[in-house]
Amino acid sequence: MKVFALTGAGVSAESGLGTFRSVDGLWSRFDPMRLATPEGFAADPAAVHEFYNLRRRNMAAAAPNAAHFALTELETRLEARGGELFLCTQNIDDLHERAGSRRVWHMHGEIARALCLHCGTRRDWRGDLAVELACPRCGRAGGLRPDVVWFGEVPYGMEEIEAALEAADRFVAIGTSGSVYPAAGFVARAGDLGIPTMEVNLEPSDVAGLFGESLYGPATETVPALVARLLG
Ligand code: BV8
Numbered sequence: 001m002k003v004f005a006l007t008g009a010g011v012s013a014e015s016g017l018g019t020f021r022s023v024d025g026l027w028s029r030f031d032p033m034r035l036a037t038p039e040g041f042a043a044d045p046a047a048v049h050e051f052y053n054l055r056r057r058n059m060a061a062a063a064p065n066a067a068h069f070a071l072t073e074l075e076t077r078l079e080a081r082g083g084e085l086f087l088c089t090q091n092i093d094d095l096h097e098r099a100g101s102r103r104v105w106h107m108h109g110e111i112a113r114a115l116c117l118h119c120g121t122r123r124d125w126r127g128d129l130a131v132e133l134a135c136p137r138c139g140r141a142g143g144l145r146p147d148v149v150w151f152g153e154v155p156y157g158m159e160e161i162e163a164a165l166e167a168a169d170r171f172v173a174i175g176t177s178g179s180v181y182p183a184a185g186f187v188a189r190a191g192d193l194g195i196p197t198m199e200v201n202l203e204p205s206d207v208a209g210l211f212g213e214s215l216y217g218p219a220t221e222t223v224p225a226l227v228a229r230l231l232g
Contacts, residue, residue, distance in 0.1 A: 001083040004168035010175020015062040036150045052146045053128040059093045067219035068099030070227040086164035107155040109148035118143035174200045178207035
């Protein structure tokens with residue numbers, strides 16, 4: 001069986017990382033158009049670096065939770081049966097990897113990587129970023145940014161994601177509000193392909209009506225239950 005799992009901030013919520021659209025969420029306290037767009041970075045790179053430096057430190061201090069570990073077990077057990085888990089995450093944290101997931105598709109990039117706008121180099125970067133830092137590759141300062149996909153930028157790996165959707169036997173969305181595209185459109189694509197779909201979330205998302213099934217509750221309870229059900 002091939003499972004396509006799309007995860008969002010809700011899968012990391014119980015690890016203590018903030019979500020975006022909850023009442024006290026990130027976008028209620030910080031303006032995404034000022035801090036998560038290329039224009040915002042060009043206008044005030046120091047403010048953007050401060051925003052991501054805080055989140056990168058929070059991520060380093062956080063630990064994976066039972067939902068992350070359950071998805072690692074699903075990956076291992078499906079592969080043992082000749083199946084596959086395509087784990088596509090909107091999250092920029094590394095909690096799936098730290099829980100042992102081996103193939104994680106970060107369609108919105110990774111906060112622990114940096115991109116140099118001068119030379120295009122991408123590399124792991126776990127410390128703070130700052131305007132005055134020079135790129136280790138080209139030596140120029142002022143061009144390092146978090147290697148994440150901002151609003152108005154093209155998500156990573158859309159061709160591979162489409163191929164994985166077409167090959168999937170199941171589509172599951174976990175911990176996402178279904179409010180940002182193209183990720184929020186994946187369930188509609190799965191429906192067009194005739195793939196059974198399930199929403200696993202704390203509450204109905206913006207696209208809840210497009211799912212064939214749903215399982216509501218905290219991810220640390222619902223995701224292990226989902227995995228047990230998928231593995232029969
Ligand atoms: C694109 C990375 C073209 C950075 C993010 C006008 C101008 C420009 C663009 C647009 C426009 N109108 C529309 C667009 C497109 C735009 C968009 O969708 N805008 C929205 C606002 C309408 N999209 C883009 O710009 C994208 N690019 O369109 O390029 C293109 C497209 C296709 C092909 C070629 C070209 C790029 C968008 C990426 C932005 N980057 N993140 C960073 O992290 O700082 S977005 C960010 O928010 C996430 O990555 C995620 O994608 C999105 C939603 O977040 P969620 O993960 O869903 O989190 P949220 O808080 O919203 O929800 C959490 C859920 O968990 C809730 O439902 C909650 O109930 C649940 N939950 C909470 N606790 C728990 C729980 N569930 C279980 N257990 C719990 N304990």
